[in-house]
Amino acid sequence: MVEQFDIIKVKLEGIGEFGDAASEYQGLRVSVFGGIPGETVEARVIRISHDGLDAIVENVIEASPHRRSAVCNKFGECSGCQWQHIRYSHQLELKQEQVRRALESEGLDSASVQPVLASPDEFGYRNHARLTVRRRINQFGFINRVTHRFVPIDQCPIMAEGIDSLMAALSGRCAETTQFSIRYGVNTDDYLIQPRMLNPEITVITGQPYYFDVMGGRKFRVSSPAFFQVNTPQAERLADLIRARLELSGSETIIDAYAGVGTFAALLAPYVKKVIAIEESGAAVKDARVNVRDIPNIELLEAKTESVLPHLGRLADAVIIDPSRTGCHPAALKTLSFYPPKRLVYVSCNPEALARDLRVLTRGPYAVKDISPVDLFPQTYHVETVATLTFAENKEKNFLARQKLVLASASPRRSEVLTAMGLKFEAAASEIAEALTEGLSPEEQAKAHAINKAAAVAERYGAGTIIAADTIVVSGDEILGKPASAEEATAMLRKLRGKTHRVVSGVAVTDAATGETIADSSTTLVTMRHYTDQELEHYVKTGSPLDKAGAYGIQDKGFNPVSHIKGCYLNVVGLPVCLMQGLLLKLGVHPTISTNWRPDGNCPDCRKWQCA
């Protein structure tokens, strides 16, 4: 058994979460801070959690040729930089590899991933510091991500010099606040410190609502809540790269979605006929209004990208999307697939979210032309990526054919769920026999049944997307299907009474034209109430239990057999909408859901689709 603070010897294989080197120890996943793939190290275990170990290098046994000494004496104690011990050229190789791996894990071709565009400055590039204050000791610093320990800081080598001097002016004088941020205009010397501090010993101004910086020869106002790239000179090169990828002729109308304070819109406006810039943050839009007021060919819209894109239709020749870490909203992906511009440039700071969204877009009418990572964050594992997609006419027909839905089911409940969602679909019974296969787990069993149902109907249809599901009740180790008789129904209901069991639904979606199938399962824990024998008998007499797994319907109001559940309600009824929608999206299918639809139950994942 490994214990906290033990030293373990591990061979490091690759890069894992948060930029740590990844390894395995006694079957456990290990994340090693301060390691480099290919090295053998002794590492101290810092944290043990359900999904593995976090450790930090104590001693390098076999060093990588890419190892160097970290510049900062707080490296390791502070987790803000993860890669100071790795030569910069290798940091860039690792970032390229990270983007490649993210694409491959979504089944995408990674051949088009270019070498990473290096930052002009390896250190001293950051224009934004967010600091925590320990009032007791009157010091500010950063919090270590793993240990949650406070690390006092008076200088930081990745910060722009201007930030270091502002930190010096604030040192030992910030005890009135618990957190503050400094933003600095590297090309203007302007700055912003928030919140406002009242200590008279502070010699710099604090509490400014905004500051200015210059990018690409233009001045930009940035207010405290608004986003601005942290590496100004490299952000200029990012803007140049985006312009190059758009291959503009000057006659285009382009959409800049998630436009922020209007940097890309302003820098691209001279090269196009019109820019429509969309931004939902009120503070950023206020800045953008100031920043683009002298540019007549920019139209600024304060709105959510996913809400406004459908109204813009095919207006644009090219679209730039630069969403937050979580990626693009499914509804925005849907609009982009139905109204494809000739060119789409997706700028992302999260390779996993990018890969997931690219998978959806390339199921639609797009082909990936180029993937260019850009290093905005040296010494860290973070990487910005510019993906260029082009409209692929040959894919559009298949994409549109796939949007026709067929529910492979005779279950009235499943039809009701889809109807309530406002979906247009045809229902066709699969008529397959649902025999149990020995050795399969309930999840595998439910999935296998769903896949078989979808396949049977796909063969009959030949085109469109087939949706199938299978629901089973698992009591202890026993799988309960539909009862064959009233006696069996009674026995099942007695068995389940007052206890908790699992309901597993498998869902499969199949592209009938190609046979491509994606399937998964969802589980809900269901606790039954203590119904009386009399209630039970009366319920069985209604006949309702006979077409239901486990002999009950959670939705049967008269009997009301369920005390409470943990998980998705619709999963128990037979069609977990959350799971189905995710699978459809992966297949490149974007059903139109009624805006009035409210999912039954409290499943947060089902509710996520409400506004899609």
Ligand SMILES: Cc1cn([C@H]2C[C@H](O)[C@@H](COP(=O)(O)OP(=O)(O)OP(=O)(O)O)O2)c(=O)[nH]c1=O
């Ligand atoms: C547990 C439970 C199941 N059920 C139903 C859902 C399913 O219709 C049924 C489980 O059987 P399934 O084999 O999943 O489905 P089915 O045979 O009714 O329909 P088809 O194969 O044509 O799609 O049990 C409820 O309606 N409420 C519940 O609370």
